[in-house]
Amino acid sequence: xxxxxxxxxxxxxxxxxxxxxxxxxxxxxxxxxxxxxxxxxxxxxxxxxxxxxxxxxxxxxxxxxxxxxxxxxxxxxxxxxxxxxxxxxxxxxxxxxxxxxxxxxxxxxxxxxxxxxxxxxxxxxxxxxxxxxxxxxxxxxxxxxxxxxxxxxxxxxxxxxxxxxxxxxxxxxxxxxxxxxxxxxxxxxxxx
Numbered sequence: 001x002x003x004x005x006x007x008x009x010x011x012x013x014x015x016x017x018x019x020x021x022x023x024x025x026x027x028x029x030x031x032x033x034x035x036x037x038x039x040x041x042x043x044x045x046x047x048x049x050x051x052x053x054x055x056x057x058x059x060x061x062x063x064x065x066x067x068x069x070x071x072x073x074x075x076x077x078x079x080x081x082x083x084x085x086x087x088x089x090x091x092x093x094x095x096x097x098x099x100x101x102x103x104x105x106x107x108x109x110x111x112x113x114x115x116x117x118x119x120x121x122x123x124x125x126x127x128x129x130x131x132x133x134x135x136x137x138x139x140x141x142x143x144x145x146x147x148x149x150x151x152x153x154x155x156x157x158x159x160x161x162x163x164x165x166x167x168x169x170x171x172x173x174x175x176x177x178x179x180x181x182x183x184x185x186x187x188x189x190x191x192x
Contacts, residue, residue, distance in 0.1 A: 004121075068168055068185065071145030071159040074132040078107070080155075080169045080186035091115045091171050091184055093155055095147070097192065099129070111147050111155065115173065117183060118186045123173070125149045137170070152176075158185065 003132035082091040108129040115123040121138055130147040137144045137156050144156040152175070158168040166188055173182040 012155065061140075067161045068158045069140060069161055070137045070142040070169065070170075072134060072143050072145050073145060073157055073159075073167070074145045075155055075157045075169050076167065076188070077192050078188055079190040081189045082171065082184045082186045088116040089116070089184075091186060093169060093171060093186055094188075095155070109147070109148055112152055112173065113149060113155070113173075115171075125153045125173075138164045 026042070074151045077095050077097055080093040080095070083089070091113065093111065093113045096112075099108045099110070108131045110126075110128045111130040112126045127145070127147075127149045130149055132145050132147055133157070134143045135146045135154070136142065137146070144158070146157070147155045149155065152173055154170075154172045156170040156172065158170050159165075160168075168188075169186040171182060171184050171186055172180060
């Protein structure tokens with residue numbers, strides 16, 4: 001005895017299954033939308049989209065042609081550098097190739113930074129397994145893709161406001177008290 005109605009034939013079986021799966025997906029989507037709408041404590045108030053749109057617009061007001069902002073795209077592989085000829089302050093970051101460990105829940109990269117100033121020791125930070133995460137970066141408090149290298153150094157992805165320039169990396173290094181001691185933008189020097 002077949003569980004299928006007699007009007008189904010084997011040639012129509014794949015079409016019937018596809019139709020059933022599509023209908024199941026539509027019902028699931030409708031159910032999720034209904035639950036989200038019913039569970040929203042602000043359902044009797046103004047739509048939150050208006051507020052979000054105003055906050056983003058307000059944050060982008062000062063973003064001119066020569067300005068940059070945080071980016072949610074992960075910083076790319078390669079050699080990144082900053083140099084100030086007036087003070088001989090230099091910063092370099094190397095982001096290595098993607099590493100995937102079987103069974104691990106994340107993708108990692110080797111990341112290394114070097115910072116040098118005249119009259120001081122070179123500061124080096126290394127992570128063989130840095131993974132990207134989204135963090136809110138001041139002053140605009142926008143999400144940026146960040147590699148954290150130890151407790152003191154962060155490399156955050158940045159982009160030009162008009163999207164016409166190469167991406168940048170913001171190098172943030174804090175001292176042991178948590179104060180930012182170095183905050184510079186690195187330019188891409190070499191691609192893999």
